[in-house]
Amino acid sequence: MVDERTMRALEEKVAELRRLVEEDGVDLRDELTLLEQRLQALRREYYAGLSDWDRVRLARRPDRPRGLTLVQAVCEDFYELRGDRIGGDDPALRGGLARLGGKAVTVLFHHRGTSPEEQRACRSGMALPTGYRKAVRIMEIAARLKLPLITFIDTPGAYPGVEAEAANIAGAIAKSIATMLSLPVPTVAVILGEGGSGGAVALAAADRVLMLENATYTVISPEGAAAILWKDAAAAPQAAQALALSAPRLLELGVIDEVIPEPLGGAHVDPEGTAQAVRDAVLRHLSELEGLPLDERRKLRYNRYRNAGNRGAGAPTG
Amino acid sequence: MPIRRDDRDRYVEVELRRGEEPLWLRCGACGELVFRRRLRENNYICPRCGAYFFLTAEERIAALVDEGTFQDLTLPLESKDPLSFSDRKPYADRLREAKETTGLKDAIVVGKGKISDHWVILAVMDFRFIGGSMGTVVGEQLAFAMERAAEERIPFVFVVASGGARVQEGVLSLLQMVKTVAARELLAEAGVPYIAVLTYPSTGGVMASIASLADVTLAEQGALIGFAGPRVIQQTTGEKLPPGFQRARYALEHGLVDGVVPREGLKEELVRVLDVLEGIPSGG
Ligand SMILES: [Zn+2]
Numbered sequence: 001m002v003d004e005r006t007m008r009a010l011e012e013k014v015a016e017l018r019r020l021v022e023e024d025g026v027d028l029r030d031e032l033t034l035l036e037q038r039l040q041a042l043r044r045e046y047y048a049g050l051s052d053w054d055r056v057r058l059a060r061r062p063d064r065p066r067g068l069t070l071v072q073a074v075c076e077d078f079y080e081l082r083g084d085r086i087g088g089d090d091p092a093l094r095g096g097l098a099r100l101g102g103k104a105v106t107v108l109f110h111h112r113g114t115s116p117e118e119q120r121a122c123r124s125g126m127a128l129p130t131g132y133r134k135a136v137r138i139m140e141i142a143a144r145l146k147l148p149l150i151t152f153i154d155t156p157g158a159y160p161g162v163e164a165e166a167a168n169i170a171g172a173i174a175k176s177i178a179t180m181l182s183l184p185v186p187t188v189a190v191i192l193g194e195g196g197s198g199g200a201v202a203l204a205a206a207d208r209v210l211m212l213e214n215a216t217y218t219v220i221s222p223e224g225a226a227a228i229l230w231k232d233a234a235a236a237p238q239a240a241q242a243l244a245l246s247a248p249r250l251l252e253l254g255v256i257d258e259v260i261p262e263p264l265g266g267a268h269v270d271p272e273g274t275a276q277a278v279r280d281a282v283l284r285h286l287s288e289l290e291g292l293p294l295d296e297r298r299k300l301r302y303n304r305y306r307n308a309g310n311r312g313a314g315a316p317t318g
Numbered sequence: 319m320p321i322r323r324d325d326r327d328r329y330v331e332v333e334l335r336r337g338e339e340p341l342w343l344r345c346g347a348c349g350e351l352v353f354r355r356r357l358r359e360n361n362y363i364c365p366r367c368g369a370y371f372f373l374t375a376e377e378r379i380a381a382l383v384d385e386g387t388f389q390d391l392t393l394p395l396e397s398k399d400p401l402s403f404s405d406r407k408p409y410a411d412r413l414r415e416a417k418e419t420t421g422l423k424d425a426i427v428v429g430k431g432k433i434s435d436h437w438v439i440l441a442v443m444d445f446r447f448i449g450g451s452m453g454t455v456v457g458e459q460l461a462f463a464m465e466r467a468a469e470e471r472i473p474f475v476f477v478v479a480s481g482g483a484r485v486q487e488g489v490l491s492l493l494q495m496v497k498t499v500a501a502r503e504l505l506a507e508a509g510v511p512y513i514a515v516l517t518y519p520s521t522g523g524v525m526a527s528i529a530s531l532a533d534v535t536l537a538e539q540g541a542l543i544g545f546a547g548p549r550v551i552q553q554t555t556g557e558k559l560p561p562g563f564q565r566a567r568y569a570l571e572h573g574l575v576d577g578v579v580p581r582e583g584l585k586e587e588l589v590r591v592l593d594v595l596e597g598i599p600s601g602g
Pocket of ligand 1: 345346368
């Protein structure tokens with residue numbers, strides 16, 4: 001098992017050597033090539049052995065491509081729509097009209113913010129009822145204008161606050177699920193980082209659900225599960241494993257349709273490559289969905305969720 | 319003894335009962351030992367302090383449905399522990415214990431019965447079964463219940479007692495939110511009324527899906543209604559919780575429910591709603 005520190009040390013060494021070669025023209029090309037090969041091998045070994053807890057940490061990295069930046073990289077054009085038309089506009093859940101593959105679409109995404117001030121304003125991507133009501137408003141536009149809907153999910157969960165409860169966060173999530181399920185247009189959900197419980201599923205009732213390789217999708221945070229079930233905060237890594245929150249496990253369980261590979265080391269190593277991979281996958285699924293007649297698409301979607309988790313329940317054995 | 323009410327909205331959790339029913343039950347709020355039959359006659363409300371005892375699904379059904387009319391339609395399903403989940407204790411053991419304690423296969427009972435001569439399909443949750451959490455079995459039973467109500471064209475009544483999604487079934491539990499919402503659409507298409515009764519507690523995933531989408535929503539007095547639990551809110555935000563936060567009256571004041579009803583008036587209130595909706599769905 002390769003430990004992270006060895007790999008980071010080698011990464012730094014390679015970076016330094018590259019600087020010497022590129023900037024100062026020092027002739028160490030052979031050494032650099034050799035070291036790069038070793039690093040690549042080390043990385044491959046390290047990332048092949050990632051635990052689910054490692055993935056949780058990757059999914060939460062502050063430099064992971066996400067939110068507005070990623071949507072702008074995936075779509076050719078993005079025109080943001082603001083406000084729920086009831087009483088607010090949530091910066092943690094954003095969306096609007098976009099061009100994707102030369103066609104008009106609607107998009108929704110969680111936004112966690114980049115600067116500390118923005119992160120505070122976005123509550124790190126924990127949306128309020130007004131956010132989910134804006135989502136419903138944009139879904140209704142999708143239905144009226146017959147525009148496909150793409151959602152990009154990245155939230156620790158809906159915001160657990162007094163104000164959110166007073167404004168019926170539960171009802172707002174329920175309405176978002178119901179509206180998304182009823183859309184007459186193709187819908188694709190992509191889990192980019194954290195797919196945290198109700199706040200995530202509110203945007204995930206799609207025809208196709210895709211996940212970046214190191215993203216997570218879970219009923220409760222590993223820390224939450226550790227506190228409730230293990231009664232021990234230190235058990236979060238075990239909880240992560242037990243919850244089956246990783247993309248490969250969820251593909252096995254039939255919860256998602258595709259794992260979008262990330263560059264070795266994680267999405268942050270190559271944000272542009274990551275955006276390209278997301279774009280390619282979304283376009284492929286959209287074109288498949290657009291090839292289906294409306295009735296069939298809706299029937300497939302209904303059956304997908306009507307039968308969801310059926311493997312978990314069976315006739316009593318005795 | 320008249321029932322005394324106060325503003326404390328007290329619910330008390332009854333000790334989990336195994337096997338033989340004890341003759342006496344102790345009120346968790348005031349400590350009074352109450353004769354069991356006396357308690358049942360009093361809707362499981364403490365005659366001394368007015369605290370509401372948690373109801374089992376069976377007790378709830380007995381309190382709402384006309385005697386002798388209930389047909390249990392609960393599907394013969396049990397959790398297959400799809401993640402082979404284990405924390406400090408294997409989920410399989412928790413399931414076995416819950417089954418022994420409750421005599422149920424999971425946290426819900428589905429059936430058909432009459433409420434003062436109105437036929438309804440009823441789904442009633444049982445908090446004793448792993449906190450009334452919704453996993454794959456509860457999701458399937460709920461979807462089935464709604465399909466049945468749509469098919470028979472009689473109202474659907476859902477009595478909620480749930481802390482949220484079943485953690486031990488992971489994302490499969492989360493998907494039950496989507497599943498139940500999908501099935502709810504069938505009721506809507508059939509024009510069949512759906513009445514939700516929120517009791518203590520109605521929180522988490524069940525509340526953020528099917529329980530929030532009823533045509534008429536009643537709250538039992540004192541019910542806890544919300545998404546995040548009070549403890550999570552305090553820990554995450556450090557906010558001070560206002561008095562009565564997430565309780566039935568708070569829910570009414572904030573537009574989450576249509577009415578708050580004391581336990582002993584619940585059946586009567588349901589009858590009023592069903593009376594008004596007499597003949598709906600029409601043309602059945
Ligand atoms: Zn008492």
